[in-house]
Amino acid sequence: DSGVTQTPKHLITATGQRVTLRCSPRSGDLSVYWYQQSLDQGLQFLIQYYNGEERAKGNILERFSAQQFPDLHSELNLSSLELGDSALYFCASSVQGAGGAEAFFGQGTRLTVV
Amino acid sequence: EDQVTQSPEALRLQEGESSSLNCSYTVSGLRGLFWYRQDPGKGPEFLFTLYSAGEEKEKERLKATLTKKESFLHITAPKPEDSATYLCAVQLLTTDSWGKLQFGAGTQVVVTP
Numbered sequence: 040d041s042g043v044t045q046t047p048k049h050l051i052t053a054t055g056q057r058v059t060l061r062c063s064p065r066s067g068d069l070s071v072y073w074y075q076q077s078l079d080q081g082l083q084f085l086i087q088y089y090n091g092e093e094r095a096k097g098n099i100l101e102r103f104s105a106q107q108f109p110d111l112h113s114e115l116n117l118s119s120l121e122l123g124d125s126a127l128y129f130c131a132s133s134v135q136g137a138g139g140a141e142a143f144f145g146q147g148t149r150l151t152v153v
Numbered sequence: 154e155d156q157v158t159q160s161p162e163a164l165r166l167q168e169g170e171s172s173s174l175n176c177s178y179t180v181s182g183l184r185g186l187f188w189y190r191q192d193p194g195k196g197p198e199f200l201f202t203l204y205s206a207g208e209e210k211e212k213e214r215l216k217a218t219l220t221k222k223e224s225f226l227h228i229t230a231p232k233p234e235d236s237a238t239y240l241c242a243v244q245l246l247t248t249d250s251w252g253k254l255q256f257g258a259g260t261q262v263v264v265t266p
Contacts, residue, residue: 041196070252082197082240082256095253129196133252141187142254144196 042066043145045130051151057118060148064111064132070094071113072133072142073105077126088113120152155180157243159257166264169230174239174260177223182246186224187254188217189240197240200226231264238262 042065052058064071073085084097088107099105102120107113117124127149131142156179166172178186185204189197201210203219210217214235216227226239238261242254 041198043196072253081258082242082254084253084255087253097253127194131196141199141202142252143199144189146196147194149194 041143041145043130043132043143045128045145045148047148048146049149049151051153052120054120054122054152056120056152057116058120058150060115060117060128060130060150062113062115062130062132062145064113064130065143068132068134068143069111070133070142071107071111072131073099073113073115074129074131074144075126076129076147080126082129085115117150122152125150125152155243155245155255157241157255157257159239159241159260161260162258163261164263166228166231166262168232168264168266171227171229171231174226174228174262175223176226176241176257178241178243179222180243180245180255184244184246186219187242187244188215188224188226189242191238191240191259193238200239228262231262233264233266236262236264 044063046061069090072087076082085099087095105115127147129147131144133142158177160175188200191197201217206221214229218225238259240259242256
């Protein structure tokens with residue numbers, strides 16, 4: 040158990056809908072990262088928050104957004120869902136915001152868009 | 154463009170048959186190289202971080218090494234429970250990269266009894 044909690048574990052929704060994925064980081068970790076894993080793209084970095092502020096952005100679509108709350112939990116919002124958004128979404132957390140600290144991953148949310 | 158390439162894509166080993174996985178990288182500046190293990194449908198599990206060429210780290214049957222262009226993950230006398238996908242990732246030196254990891258595609262290892 041990494042100490043990172045993601046909910047829900049599974050999500051099935053229709054195209055065009057909006058969903059929210061939730062992540063609670065390890066106790067004491069200030070950084071939260073979101074990654075998307077699909078069969079053809081592998082693990083892709085989406086976005087990072089550090090102590091409530093956005094710190095780095097990767098290949099995140101405009102239909103996706105995220106935030107980190109004062110209690111450090113984070114939410115990833117996915118809207119206008121398309122079939123291609125079906126993937127595993129992972130949250131990871133680390134102590135530091137910049138380099139050198141290991142990131143620990145949650146068990147992921149499997150999103151299926153039908 | 155920064156790139157991380159892992160080889161082979163898949164590896165089938167007999168129990169006890171040692172082997173090595175390769176992770177080669179072309180990046181503008183390396184802050185650290187990470188190895189993770191991932192079981193099907195689960196999140197990546199942290200194994201090692203390497204920061205400088207010549208560094209080595211060990212954990213049970215696994216040993217990771219780093220050079221200026223690549224890293225190796227050596228699996229010594231593997232057991233069936235070592236079956237997993239092994240991922241390598243790089244963390245870049247540029248300040249706008251912060252802690253994000255750029256992953257390779259992984260090597261799927263199957264160890265048969």
